[in-house]
Amino acid sequence: MGAVRTAAYDGIHARRAPLLSRVVPYVFVCPALALLLVVTAYPFAYSVYLSFFRTPSESMRWTFTGLANYRAVFADPVFYRVVNNTVVWTAASTLADLVLGMIAALAVNNLRVCRGPVRAALLLPYVVGYVVASYAWLWLYQGDYGLIDGTLTAWHVIAAPIPFLSSLALALPALILTNVWKTFPFAMLMLLAGLQTVPEQLVMAARLDRASSWRTFWEITVPALWPVLVVTAMLLALQNFHSFTIPWIMTGGGPLHRSEIIANYIYNQAFTQLDFGLAAATSCIISALLLAFAVVYVRVLGRGASAR
Amino acid sequence: MRAAREALRRTPRSAVLLGLVAFSLLPFAWMLTASLEPPQALYTAAPHLVPRPVTLANYASLLSPREQGVYFPRYFLNSVVVAFSTVALALLVATPAAYAFSRFTFRGKGMLMYGFLAQNLFPGVNFLVPLFILMTVLGLRDTYGALIIGYLTFSLPLNIWLLRGFFDGIPPEMEVAARLDGAGVVRAFVEVALPAAVPGLVATAIYTFILAWDEYLYALTMISSADMRTLPLGLFAYFSEGVPDWGGLTATAIGMSIPVVIVFLVLQRYFVSALTKGALKY
Structure with a gap:
């Protein structure tokens, strides 16, 4: 459809002014392209360049060191701890987003009254953003007068407040919960949009055949939602992988790097250790990983499209 | 089970x-x-x-400058300037590009579109060091300009992608008719296509605004003086002296949420369409 329309519109000015019509699209794209080069292509290339240099912070004299920065990254035990944290953070957040998002989408979809207000209330954490989410949960997790610890001690569930954010084992899960609170509404919204495309006759037919709602869900709703589910999972995985703000504000990555994720790690290399070359090397490693992910993603989507 | x-x-x-x-x-x-x-x-x-x-003491104190340098109105003003400029610049640059991607076929189109999308693949922190050096060289560090340019790393691909989707949804017959009546390409775009795309423009603007309002990483890196802080950075000031002032902090966080929540509640329909349509086009 899109192709036919484009062709029809193209045809008009191709007949009138062939040369002009060939230039016009580039004129339209040009300003955006120029800015893209400044904010993406240049930083990308410069990062690769920088990653091969020793960049002492006290002088602007940079010396070529080959792969030394890369070797330094791979020799850093904290790097492996952070990669591990990032995998746990991304996988757990994305999975929880999808499960919670699906439950919310189904519940809202079946709602007869107050659908708008309920959807708005559920979207609120997404709208206010990462910064407000971080401070709100920092306050919830407060040891002495926070809602969680305060309530649990007042009800004598626990004898003493649990220091969630300074606990080696609980810091990362506590941050993941905050992240899920902030990001699950996106999954809900996407799946809610997807649910509108599930053929109602099929659901009705299954109900008439006395299929349980559990079976109807797995054998009709999920397959129909599958393309939306895959896209949502990919987008959320990327977004969660890119996260910086929640760990930075709530724990600073601590205690002992237990809640530090890759964006915090690169930021610290660049602006705490003031080692730009090292940060650039880590960025390049991450970029390579993400490019590989993108290739797989396009392949998977391509296969899905051809199968259909 | x-x-x-x-x-x-x-x-x-x-x-x-x-x-x-x-x-x-x-x-x-x-x-x-x-x-x-x-x-x-x-x-x-x-x-x-x-x-x-x-x-209401916590809210009242937001409006008066305090000794440890917490100036809510100033942070608010900074956030407003940066967020509105980001929205305006992104729309200005992305709209013609998105129109071209939707309406024309031209050599290199696919590659260019993936070029814009590829930006979304990488975390903001990957662009941070080179942009920090660039802003230092240009003398733009600690200014609104550093943030507005830095925010293009996410607003540009988002705007192009969303707006292309919205233009795709507008039948081109009106533009074809205008062209047959002798209008130029630019006139067909400005006078016919743009008015039809207003809902898409509003939706895209809201989404960009909400993201810019919340942006933390670039602000943290580029801004060093207290009076240039945006709201997300301003919140940190409550931790400056040992025991945080939770009353002041939560009042600021709520004050910061009010504008986006109002925008969201009033224009919810547009925001929802931006969020779902843009993503489902991938």
Whole structure:
């Protein structure tokens, strides 16, 4: 459809002014392209360049060191701890987003009254953003007068407040919960949009055949939602992988790097250790990983499209 | 498994929904309580959601400069300038590009579109060091300009992608008719296509605004002086002296949320369409 329309519109000015019509699209794209080069292509290339240099912070004299920065990254035990944290953070957040998002989408979809207000209330954490989410949960997790610890001690569930954010084992899960609170509404919204495309006759037919709602869900709703589910999972995985703000504000990555994720790690290399070359090397490693992910993603989507 | 299934069936849907709504809203309620109470009440009584006694002192203090350099109105102004400029610049640059991607076929189109999309693949932190050096060289560090340019890393691909989707949804017949009547390409774009795309422009603007309002990483890196801080950075000032002032902090966080929540509630329909349509086009 899109192709036919484009062709029809193209045809008009191709007949009138062939040369002009060939230039016009580039004129339209040009300003955006120029800015893209400044904010993406240049930083990308410069990062690769920088990653091969020793960049002492006290002088602007940079010396070529080959792969030394890369070797330094791979020799850093904290790097492996952070990669591990990032995998746990991304996988757990994305999975929880999808499960919670699906439950919310189904519940809202079946709602007869107050659908708008309920959807708005559920979207609120997404709208206010990462910064407000971080401070709100920092306050919830407060040891002495926070809602969680305060309530649990007042009800004598626990004898003493649990220091969630300074606990080696609980810091990362506590941050993941905050992240899920902030990001699950996106999954809900996407799946809610997807649910509108599930053929109602099929659901009705299954109900008439006395299929349980559990079976109807797995054998009709999920397959129909599958393309939306895959896209949502990919987008959320990327977004969660890119996260910086929640760990930075709530724990600073601590205690002992237990809640530090890759964006915090690169930021610290660049602006705490003031080692730009090292940060650039880590960025390049991450970029390579993400490019590989993108290739797989396009392949998977391509296969899905051809199968259909 | 069967037990779980049974339990699931017996739980009324409304209870599930109630739980989810409580999960979403409780953190806000808890902040609201703290922002409406005097500090003594906050730190002595057992946790409670109904503030007693109620005071607006925390909100009043937002409007008066305080000794440790917390100036809410200034942060608010900085955030407004940066967020609006980001929205305006992104729309200005992205709209013609998105139109070209939607309406024309030209050599290198596919590659260019993937070039814009590829930006989304990488975390903002990857562009940070080179942009920091660039802004230093240009003398733009610690200015609005550094943030507005830095925010293009996410606003540009988002705007191009969303707007292309919205243009795709507008039938080109009107533009074809205008062209046959002798209008130029630019006139067909400005006078015919743009008015039809207004809902898409509004949706895209809201989404960009919400992201720019919340942006933290670039602001943290590029801004060093207190009077240039945006709201997300301004919140940190409450931790400057040992014990955080939770009343002031929560009042600021709520003050910061109000504009985006109002924009969202008033224009919810547009925001939802931007979020779902843009993503489902991938």
